[in-house]
Amino acid sequence: MLELYVSGTEQNSGKTFITAGLAATMQCLGYSTSVYKPVQTNAIEKNGFIQAPDLAYVKFIDPYIKTYFSYLFTQDAAPVLAAGTSGTEIKRDKIVQDYEQIFHESECIITDGCQGLGAPLTADLLEADIIKSLGLPVLLVVSPEKTTINNIIMTLNFAKTRDIPVRGVILNEYPDDTVDLNIKNLPRLVEEYTDAKVLGILQHIENLKNIRPDDLITNILYGIDVESVFNIKIAKLSM
Helix, strand or coil, X not given: CEEEEEEECCCCCCHHHHHHHHHHHHHHCCCCEEEEEEEECCCEEECCEEECHHHHHHHHHCCCCEEEEEEECCCCXXXXXXXXXXXXXXXXXXXXXXXXXXXXXXXXXXXXXXXXXXXXXXXXXXXXXXXXXXXXXXXXEECCCCCCHHHHHHHXXXXXXXXXXXXXXXXXXXXXXXXXXXXXXXXXXXXXXXXCCEEEEEXXXXXXXXXXXXXXXXXXXXXXXXXXHHCCCCHHHHC
């Protein structure tokens, strides 16, 4: 079983885009794949139903990927606030139980996080606690123009203090023509000041909502070390 938890340093880092791309890529490579979203905030009400937009995007990229969630909230707020407004309490045991129920449904399960390792789910429960309970390795997705090196290093060191294994870092929406010294040197700084490796760099892509699945998979395969992300040798990639 291939398992991965995709997290970010802030909202709009592109982690759902990376999640969808990795899921579609693994499905294309012959691995039956599921995407699990423990907590979805900013859910959309449509035709009398509440829809998880992140999972809807995954389905748009590949309708054959199985998707699951535990909690849906329409409020665009931190999970603890969105849950409180809805009169709901997020429970660790429910998330763990839901994950265990889908564990054998696919060969690869990618869990799409909410807002980051330090995001509060309840008064005494952080997203990092959920990751720890599920026993999953983390892939950190970073948007260089939205995140400072300080926040990246702090997030990676926070994971280390919680004994959460980090598979690596993906730099998403990386501007290849930047003159910003911080961004130009970001890959080197990440590896010099943390134990994490940069496993992929993806350039900015226009019209993500309308990207062709084949184009997304091509970007993933050329921009990301997929074998290192999942810690496995893939025959089709090793030929």
